[in-house]
Amino acid sequence: MELSVSIKDLSVAYGVVKVLEGLDLDIGKGEFIVLLGPSGCGKSTLLNCIAGLLDVSGGQVIIEGKNVTWEEPKDRGIGMVFQSYALYPQMSVERNLSFGLRVSGMKRDEIDKRVARAAEILQIEPLMARKPAHLSGGQRQRVAIGRALVRDVDVFLFDEPLSNLDAKLRSDLRVEIKRLHQRLKNTMIYVTHDQIEAMTLADRIAVMKDGVIQQLDTPHGVYHRPVNHFVAGFIGSPTMNFMEGDLSGTGSDAVIQLEGLKVPMKGYEFAEGGAVAGAGKAILGVRPEHVLVGKAAANMPVTVEIEVEIVEPMGADVVAWTQVAGKSFTFRTDSEILLKPGDKVTIGFDPARASLFDQKTGHRL
Ligand SMILES: Nc1ncnc2c1ncn2[C@@H]1O[C@H](COP(=O)(O)OP(=O)(O)OP(=O)(O)O)[C@@H](O)[C@H]1O
Ligand SMILES: [Mg+2]
Structure with a gap:
């Protein structure tokens, strides 16, 4: 350069x-x-x-x-x-x-x-x-x-x-x-x-x-x-969802245990040395726009049954608020999917597209 x-x-x-x-x-x-x-x-x-x-x-x-x-x-x-x-x-x-x-x-x-x-x-x-x-x-x-x-x-x-x-x-x-x-x-x-x-x-x-x-x-x-x-929290709107948990196993066998939800990190690309360093307390980050809803969620590696709490229509898409693993969680979806508070739906995401951070240092794993 x-x-x-x-x-x-x-x-x-x-x-x-x-x-x-x-x-x-x-x-x-x-x-x-x-x-x-x-x-x-x-x-x-x-x-x-x-x-x-x-x-x-x-x-x-x-x-x-x-x-x-x-x-x-x-x-x-x-x-x-x-x-x-x-x-x-x-x-x-x-x-x-x-x-x-x-x-x-x-x-x-x-x-x-x-x-x-x-x-x-x-x-x-x-x-x-x-x-x-x-x-x-x-x-x-x-x-x-x-x-x-x-x-x-x-x-x-x-x-x-x-x-x-x-x-x-x-x-x-x-x-x-x-x-x-x-x-x-x-x-x-x-x-x-x-x-x-x-x-x-x-x-x-x-x-x-x-x-x-x-x-x-x-x-x-x-x-x-x-x-x-x-950086993960500063870039992106709505903000990335963060959930704390215990990380065990390495590489493609790594699993993070959140509150009431076990997430196998299959396909996740660890940063150099990340899988080893991360054994212990970690944070899983999921972008609201990487969450799928309803039928589309069924094929995702991780699915969760949730209840919609708040819906914010944005025109082209919708931001909805719910709880996952005991934490407030937002997801963004096409506005063609009609959601209203109280709806019970399945949401899903692919851990390969998620982020993992060390709870102590905040570094990417
Ligand atoms: N003349 C000054 N005297 C003392 N401290 C200052 C002075 N100018 C800036 N600072 C401090 O230096 C730090 C950096 O300020 P700076 O103006 O570079 O921030 P910034 O990133 O441009 O913020 P903003 O987005 O608000 O413009 C701040 O903590 C500010 O309080
Ligand atoms: Mg400035």
């Missing part, structure tokens, strides 16, 4: 509070990386270090082969888009886009060319004469992206650029950002706590918690093979 951005042994502290410690991250040229994690986990801190807006207490930031750890933001070859799109209110869209270039002393015709190109890509040409106050939230956000775009940089940094927008606009702009990346093919580092944004946009997701990258993997990888209990 040809590297675009490389973070080496990075540490950041606010006073005595260490936010990042010895963090390493390599990002390939043209890669779309999403930093995902709960509020306060250090996403913006990491992005601001890459941008040069924050002094590091240790380590290095390398961009396009150059050590920029102590360079000014403007000398790093980056463009940044923030959550609050601080546009200049007294300037037209055209002047907002060209301002940075004019200040840098660029020639007029080069400025015009770049502004026209950004406006075309972002489809804001008809808005060029307007002031920000006369734009919708989504249009303003596009102008903010445009300001980064005209700088013609190697690396784009986004910090929750869509979080101020309503749901519909957010999903529209999400697609536009994806299109932008497919067209420009430059490196993008995108911070969000929205797992849908992360899953849809990223080539790879860095799932963070307490300043530590828990898993750096493709959307497919973090969803299907979460490395620990935290």
